[in-house]
Amino acid sequence: MDATTAPHHIPPEMPQYGETYHVFELMQAMWLCKHLSSNLVMVEDLIARKFSSLAEVARKHYQKMKKLSSTLLIKLIQERLKEEDCIRRGWILDGIPETREQALMIQTLGITPRHVIVLSAPDTVLIERNLGKRIDPQTREIYHTTFDWPSESEIRNRLMVPGGISELETARKLLEYHRNIIRILPAYPKILKVINADQPCVDVFYQALTYVQTNHRSNAPFTPRVLLCGPVGCGKSLQAALLAQKYGLVNVHCGQLLKEAVADESKFGELIQPYFQKEMAVPDSIIMKVLSQRLSQQDSIQKGWVLHGFPKDLDQAHMLNSLGFQPNRVFFLNVPFDSVIERLTLRRIDPVTGERYHLMYKPPPTMEIKARLLQNPKDTEEQVKLKMDLFYRNSLELEEFYKHAIILNADQDPYTVFEYIESGIINPLPKKVP
Numbered sequence: 511m512d513a514t515t516a517p518h519h520i521p522p523e524m525p526q527y528g529e530t531y532h533v534f535e536l537m538q539a540m541w542l543c544k545h546l547s548s549n550l551v552m553v554e555d556l557i558a559r560k561f562s563s564l565a566e567v568a569r570k571h572y573q574k575m576k577k578l579s580s581t582l583l584i585k586l587i588q589e590r591l592k593e594e595d596c597i598r599r600g601w602i603l604d605g606i607p608e609t610r611e612q613a614l615m616i617q618t619l620g621i622t623p624r625h626v627i628v629l630s631a632p633d634t635v636l637i638e639r640n641l642g643k644r645i646d647p648q649t650r651e652i653y654h655t656t657f658d659w660p661s662e663s664e665i666r667n668r669l670m671v672p673g674g675i676s677e678l679e680t681a682r683k684l685l686e687y688h689r690n691i692i693r694i695l696p697a698y699p700k701i702l703k704v705i706n707a708d709q710p711c712v713d714v715f716y717q718a719l720t721y722v723q724t725n726h727r728s729n730a731p732f733t734p735r736v737l738l739c740g741p742v743g744c745g746k747s748l749q750a751a752l753l754a755q756k757y758g759l760v761n762v763h764c765g766q767l768l769k770e771a772v773a774d775e776s777k778f779g780e781l782i783q784p785y786f787q788k789e790m791a792v793p794d795s796i797i798m799k800v801l802s803q804r805l806s807q808q809d810s811i812q813k814g815w816v817l818h819g820f821p822k823d824l825d826q827a828h829m830l831n832s833l834g835f836q837p838n839r840v841f842f843l844n845v846p847f848d849s850v851i852e853r854l855t856l857r858r859i860d861p862v863t864g865e866r867y868h869l870m871y872k873p874p875p876t877m878e879i880k881a882r883l884l885q886n887p888k889d890t891e892e893q894v895k896l897k898m899d900l901f902y903r904n905s906l907e908l909e910e911f912y913k914h915a916i917i918l919n920a921d922q923d924p925y926t927v928f929e930y931i932e933s934g935i936i937n938p939l940p941k942k943v944p
Contacts, residue, residue, distance in 0.1 A: 580612050588619050610693035617697065625722045626698040628691070629707040629714065633684050640680045644669040657711075734759060734814040734935055735836070739908060740843030741901040742894060743850040744920045745927065746818040749843070752928045753816045753935075760810045764819035767800050768792055778803075798829050805835050823904040827911050839935050840912040842905070843920035843927070847898060854894050858883035 583606065591601060603623070607613040642655040647670055653660055660666050674683075695702060703721045707714050736753060738746040747763065754761035771779040772786060778800050785792045797820065805815060817837065821827040830836070845853075856869040861884055867874050874880040887893065909915060916934045920927050 580609070580615060584612065584615055584619065587616075588621065591621060607694055608687075609690050610697065613694050613697045623698070624701060625724075626702045627718050627721060628695070628702065628704045629718075630704055631706065631708040633681070635708050636684060637677055637680045640675045641677065643672055643675055645672045646670075733812070734816070735838050736814070736816040736931075736935065737837035737840045737912070738816065738818040738843060739840065739905070739912075739915075740920060741845060741850060741905075742897040743853045744843040744845045745924055746843060748924050749841075749928055749931055750816045750818050752924075753931065756932075757935075758813050760804075760807075760813055760815040762801070762804055762810070762815050762817045764797065764801065764817070766819075767804055768797070771800055794826055794829060797826075798833065801830070802833050802835070821908070822901070824907040824911055827908060837912075840915035841931055841934065842909060842915055842917045844917060845921045849921045850898060851891060851894060854889045855885075855891050857889050858885055860884075 587603065587606070590596065607616055639654070639657075642657070644653045644655065645651070646653065646660075646665060647668060652658075652672075653665075653669060660669070703718075705714055705717050705721075734753075734757065736750075736759065738750055740746050750761050750763065753759050768782050768786075772782050773779070778796065781796050782792055782800075801817075801820065804810065805817075817835075821830055852870065853868075856871075858867045858869060858874075859865070860867065860874070860879060861882060866872075867879075867883060874883060909917070916930075918927060918930050
């Protein structure tokens with residue numbers, strides 16, 4: 511993509527495609543930056559067995575990796591991670607990066623871990639553990655005099671002390687490790703977990719397991735497409751306005767869009783006008799054309815949107831999805847019938863000033879003003895009941911259609927409701943474990 515042509519126009523299909531095919535989370539990984547300890551090797555074995563379906567567990571010995579140049583080693587890793595099984599299943603990588611240069615080189619190639627775990631222990635403990643290592647020259651299996659001593663005498667008799675594990679050599683390697691690790695860690699500020707490895711390996715394993723099973727919010731661009739559903743009077747318009755104000759989302763009120771189309775005397779407005787004059791419902795086909803035009807505009811694609819007032823039934827929901835406008839956050843705002851009646855039937859308007867009042871929550875300041883207040887015919891108890899009945903007649907099907915919808919109690923302070931909605935947008939949706 512040529513940077514000189516910015517700003518770039520994002521096709522409407524791109525965000526939906528990325529979310530549908532998990533483009534932003536394709537490379538889910540855990541990296542283990544380890545110290546030199548046989549106990550940590552055992553922990554890696556446990557994790558590898560737990561995640562037996564993962565494609566690759568890199569187990570290259572420290573000395574062997576040193577013989578390869580960083581460029582060649584990372585190129586080999588990149589080629590392996592591009593293979594189909596790694597892309598499909600994910601991978602565990604161990605022992606690299608060892609330097610900040612390697613970390614930056616890996617990031618440049620687009621190899622992005624989802625979890626980074628650093629196993630840490632005091633140097634004295636690590637030196638003692640390293641001194642206990644033994645190797646089987648026939649199988650190349652590594653054993654330990656304390657933690658993993660073989661039961662067969664034949665194996666014990668042929669074990670050898672590997673080179674490079676003396677106290678002096680181990681101390682030198684640890685010094686090099688400490689110089690490098692403090693420069694590596696800042697490369698992974700939000701996905702890093704340091705675990706104390708000076709404890710039983712099973713405890714270390716379960717701490718690592720717990721961490722890699724957590725879901726971080728993706729650092730990839732997340733464009734909220736929010737749908738607010740609920741009966742008349744549940745506060746959808748207020749919540750949409752708060753979301754638009756705080757996060758810059760495009761506030762899309764279906765009814766308001768139709769009115770604006772008529773006021774602007776647009777081609778859609780000419781189609782809508784006769785229905786308004788006769789106080790008839792505007793056909794879904796016309797509504798979808800108006801909605802599609804607004805949601806396809808560049809600000810809606812780039813900033814995201816919050817839609818309310820549509821869909822009202824299952825057919826409309828299918829129509830919305832068929833045109834590619836699939837919300838990635840859906841909220842149902844539930845309010846008891848009595849609360850809705852109280853909210854709407856007590857609303858009044860001053861015909862002189864145009865000021866809006868509520869006989870309970872925002873009463874008029876004087877008796878003179880109160881005497882001239884009028885009620886909108888749509889706010890009569892009979893009309894409110896009809897709209898509530900219509901919504902609840904279709905709400906069950908809508909809830910089943912939007913399986914990941916979040917259902918909220920909206921019969922509370924509106925800013926408390928907003929906090930719940932905000933939390934549902936910021937945090938990842940819970941995933942069902944099969």
